[in-house]
Amino acid sequence: MLLPPDLSVSLRVERPLLPVRPRTPPRAPFCFSPSRLRFHRQHEFFEDGDIHRHLYLQDILTNVTEVTERSKVSEFCCHIVGCCQVFDTLEGYEHHYNTLHRNMCSFCKRSFPSVHLLDTHILEWHDSLFQIMAEKQNMYQCLVEGCAEKFKSSKDRKDHLVKVHLYPSDFRFDKPKKAKNSTKNNKPSSKLDVSMPMDVNVETYEQSQVDSMEICPSESVENPTQPMSGPISSLQEKKLYKSRIPSTVCFGQGASRGFKSMKKKV
Amino acid sequence: MWSRRSCRYRPDASGLEELRARRREQESALRKARRQQQLVSKRLLREEVNGDGQAGVEIAAEPLSEQEVLQLLRDVQRGREERKKLLSRLRQGLQHKETQQKFVRLEGSMRVLIGLFTSSLANIQMEAARCLHELSHSCDPAVAEACLPATSYLLTYLSGHSVEFTELCLYTLGNLAVESDAVRKQLLPQGIIPALASCIQSPHVAVLEGLGYVLSQLLQATEAPTKIIPLVLDSVLPQHMLRLVSSNLELGMGVAVEFAWCLHYIVCSHVNNALLISQGIVSTLVLLLLELASVMSKAATEGLELLICPVLRCLSNLLVEDETEGCKVQIQDERLLVALFLFMQYFLQQHPFLVQECLWLLNNLTADEPFFCSAVLTLDLLPALLQLLSCSRMVTLLALTVLCNIAEKGPAYCYQLHQKAVLPSLLSTLALSDAQVVGQSLELLHLLFLHLPEAADDFLSQAGLQALEQHQDNPQLQERVRALSETYLQPAAASLISCAGASAAVLPSS
Numbered sequence: 001m002l003l004p005p006d007l008s009v010s011l012r013v014e015r016p017l018l019p020v021r022p023r024t025p026p027r028a029p030f031c032f033s034p035s036r037l038r039f040h041r042q043h044e045f046f047e048d049g050d051i052h053r054h055l056y057l058q059d060i061l062t063n064v065t066e067v068t069e070r071s072k073v074s075e076f077c078c079h080i081v082g083c084c085q086v087f088d089t090l091e092g093y094e095h096h097y098n099t100l101h102r103n104m105c106s107f108c109k110r111s112f113p114s115v116h117l118l119d120t121h122i123l124e125w126h127d128s129l130f131q132i133m134a135e136k137q138n139m140y141q142c143l144v145e146g147c148a149e150k151f152k153s154s155k156d157r158k159d160h161l162v163k164v165h166l167y168p169s170d171f172r173f174d175k176p177k178k179a180k181n182s183t184k185n186n187k188p189s190s191k192l193d194v195s196m197p198m199d200v201n202v203e204t205y206e207q208s209q210v211d212s213m214e215i216c217p218s219e220s221v222e223n224p225t226q227p228m229s230g231p232i233s234s235l236q237e238k239k240l241y242k243s244r245i246p247s248t249v250c251f252g253q254g255a256s257r258g259f260k261s262m263k264k265k266v
Numbered sequence: 267m268w269s270r271r272s273c274r275y276r277p278d279a280s281g282l283e284e285l286r287a288r289r290r291e292q293e294s295a296l297r298k299a300r301r302q303q304q305l306v307s308k309r310l311l312r313e314e315v316n317g318d319g320q321a322g323v324e325i326a327a328e329p330l331s332e333q334e335v336l337q338l339l340r341d342v343q344r345g346r347e348e349r350k351k352l353l354s355r356l357r358q359g360l361q362h363k364e365t366q367q368k369f370v371r372l373e374g375s376m377r378v379l380i381g382l383f384t385s386s387l388a389n390i391q392m393e394a395a396r397c398l399h400e401l402s403h404s405c406d407p408a409v410a411e412a413c414l415p416a417t418s419y420l421l422t423y424l425s426g427h428s429v430e431f432t433e434l435c436l437y438t439l440g441n442l443a444v445e446s447d448a449v450r451k452q453l454l455p456q457g458i459i460p461a462l463a464s465c466i467q468s469p470h471v472a473v474l475e476g477l478g479y480v481l482s483q484l485l486q487a488t489e490a491p492t493k494i495i496p497l498v499l500d501s502v503l504p505q506h507m508l509r510l511v512s513s514n515l516e517l518g519m520g521v522a523v524e525f526a527w528c529l530h531y532i533v534c535s536h537v538n539n540a541l542l543i544s545q546g547i548v549s550t551l552v553l554l555l556l557e558l559a560s561v562m563s564k565a566a567t568e569g570l571e572l573l574i575c576p577v578l579r580c581l582s583n584l585l586v587e588d589e590t591e592g593c594k595v596q597i598q599d600e601r602l603l604v605a606l607f608l609f610m611q612y613f614l615q616q617h618p619f620l621v622q623e624c625l626w627l628l629n630n631l632t633a634d635e636p637f638f639c640s641a642v643l644t645l646d647l648l649p650a651l652l653q654l655l656s657c658s659r660m661v662t663l664l665a666l667t668v669l670c671n672i673a674e675k676g677p678a679y680c681y682q683l684h685q686k687a688v689l690p691s692l693l694s695t696l697a698l699s700d701a702q703v704v705g706q707s708l709e710l711l712h713l714l715f716l717h718l719p720e721a722a723d724d725f726l727s728q729a730g731l732q733a734l735e736q737h738q739d740n741p742q743l744q745e746r747v748r749a750l751s752e753t754y755l756q757p758a759a760a761s762l763i764s765c766a767g768a769s770a771a772v773l774p775s776s
Contacts, residue, residue, distance in 0.1 A: 016644065020636045021676030021717070029745040032709035034633040034671040037626060038586040041534045042303055045626070045660075048619030049575045050305060051296050053527060056572055057307040058292065095428040096388040102427060111386060114425035145425070146460025166452050167418045172384050 117173055308441040310403045330359035332368045339378050353393035360400040370412035380416050395434050402441035410445045421461045429470045436476030444483040463501040478524025485531035495537045505545055512554045523572045530576035533583045548595055551577050552602055559605035562612055571617045578623045585630040600641040607647050625664035632671040639672040643682040652691040666706040673713035680717040689725055696733040701742045708746045715754040722758040731755055
């Protein structure tokens with residue numbers, strides 16, 4: 001066998017353990033007995049260390065380290081066909097890509113914030129088998145990660161989200177597939193007109209159309225005209241844009257909505 | 267975060283003094299908060315870029331009036347001007363508490379902000395996220411709680427892939443989580459723990475550090491032992507925490523620091539440490555300490571104490587786990603001892619709090635098992651230990667306790683202690699006024715005299731009796747002083763005299 005030459009030496013190299021006398025209880029008036037100490041979380045023993053930790057959190061410990069500068073590169077364009085958004089930092093591009101292109105439904109071109117939501121969308125919207133199965137069993141999966149509940153309808157799922165998971169009832173990523181022509185309540189507001197759309201003018205557009213649980217890339221489109229077919233060429237869109245959108249910015253993907261009719265927006 | 271921290275000030279001499287004064291003030295505020303069990307801190311992620319894109323101190327913008335906030339929001343909604351610029355202006359204004367308060371009081375403002383936050387336009391979304399982050403950092407609870415409607419979206423976005431955006435969401439969540447019980451009562455049912463459990467598999471250091479931060483904030487909650495820690499232990503989070511606490515040291519310690527504190531909050535709550543032990547927490551942490559001790563002498567070690575401190579605490583608390591649970595922890599690596607003493611030597615001047623934390627672990631290591639008691643002696647670490655007897659009260663007390671642990675093991679140990687000059691150090695501690703310190707010294711003397719009679723003789727010859735006598739009227743100490751005198755010292759003195767007499771009789775008179 002190929003053993004190292006000094007192996008047997010290490011049998012002897014154990015550091016000697018001094019012989020121990022068996023433990024006896026302490027003799028009065030002496031009271032010491034060795035014991036492992038335990039401190040609870042709020043014990044004052046921890047005070048100094050905890051303070052140090054919190055000083056770090058509050059950034060009061062002055063550490064002189066260099067801030068990593070955001071590297072600027074020369075302007076470049078998004079590589080996705082039809083999208084010509086321009087960037088000058090890699091992080092900016094990464095964020096754009098992740099928001100608009102990464103979790104995109106190839107059927108209807110909608111974007112989602114996560115793979116999980118995308119998968120759920122495809123299942124519920126584009127899987128013909130789903131509708132059939134949904135008639136017989138609970139198929140609508142809860143959107144919260146880690147919750148395995150399933151429901152027989154989109155509405156039931158929404159109720160669950162609101163009641164159990166304390167989600168807002170207007171959670172943006174859970175809009176039902178059926179058309180809902182509910183307009184926002186036009187309560188007169190002295191401060192901000194809340195019924196005003198939040199995303200350019202698209203909110204109103206979305207409201208009056210079939211909504212879905214996703215971020216629609218065409219949100220940025222102000223005046224979509226064509227129903228379905230394919231992505232509208234960006235040039236055509238541009239003509240419809242109000243002049244406030246700079247011409248270097250285009251949001252690609254067109255207004256293809258799949259199977260819904262699209263009302264022209266004023 | 268670690269690598270992002272910059273020197274916010276470039277102070278001159280007077281600026282430096284101002285900085286120190288500020289730090290002292292904040293430190294005493296934190297101490298006061300802790301004593302009231304209200305120690306809460308938030309983190310701020312704020313880009314510091316001035317006009318030409320260079321890192322530097324951001325020129326603080328003025329706060330905004332209510333009308334200005336309203337106008338900004340209206341303009342953003344209508345898409346007038348470049349929305350990103352408008353949002354930037356809002357964000358800068360939101361650095362001020364008054365603007366924050368005005369903002370949340372405006373009806374519909376939060377709704378608009380959340381709408382922008384969920385926009386598909388990446389740069390708008392980012393800027394809105396920064397506004398939200400500023401609000402989350404507010405010291406006004408009303409402001410932070412106004413962010414509650416955003417939490418479901420913050421959690422949804424944790425599964426995204428944009429590093430900077432995810433990081434921002436995490437720190438915003440962390441700030442909100444620590445705000446109040448009400449906030450956590452919403453975050454938990456919204457699935458924050460499963461969301462974090464997925465997110466922890468991200469390879470990005472910035473994301474991981476942010477995640478550690480959120481978790482550490484959740485785990486500090488008073489209801490954590492009952493409501494939060496069981497959920498965490500039930501998930502995949504613990505094994506990832508153990509992985510992350512000892513990795514990435516080359517990339518910077520930010521991640522390890524956060525998860526080390528998470529582990530400390532879990533371990534010191536004693537909810538289910540057996541689970542962590544079964545996942546190998548003890549060996550992971552011991553190896554981590556060994557690595558840190560060897561790194562310490564070489565590279566820049568700024569902030570090392572922030573990592574070492576919680577790890578020491580974990581090990582000390584883990585050593586206390588009951589035998590009945592079937593998980594009595596035993597460590598048999600004497601290199602740990604070496605590491606502890608290296609830490610103590612290194613941090614004695616700058617961060618003395620770490621010395622007492624090391625000694626706590628040393629106590630728990632030496633209390634029951636003779637292995638480490640023996641190692642202290644055979645590795646010749648006693649002189650260093652004796653040096654600690656002249657430090658702060660807590661350090662002296664703990665060092666004495668460790669010495670008692672060693673002496674209690676028997677005559678062989680006492681012999682070594684005596685050989686290596688423990689008595690002179692004890693004489694110094696006997697001169698102190700603190701009753702507890704003196705009391706512990708008396709316990710040590712008792713153990714020495716019990717196992718090693720000749721120690722009593724030497725003690726006498728070093729004027730020990732006089733050292734004792736100054737305490738004979740102290741009610742906390744007098745019984746033990748008398749016991750020592752009567753049991754060991756007076757008989758020793760008597761035999762000395764009789765010896766002297768006997769030898770005088772034997773010697774021929776000159």
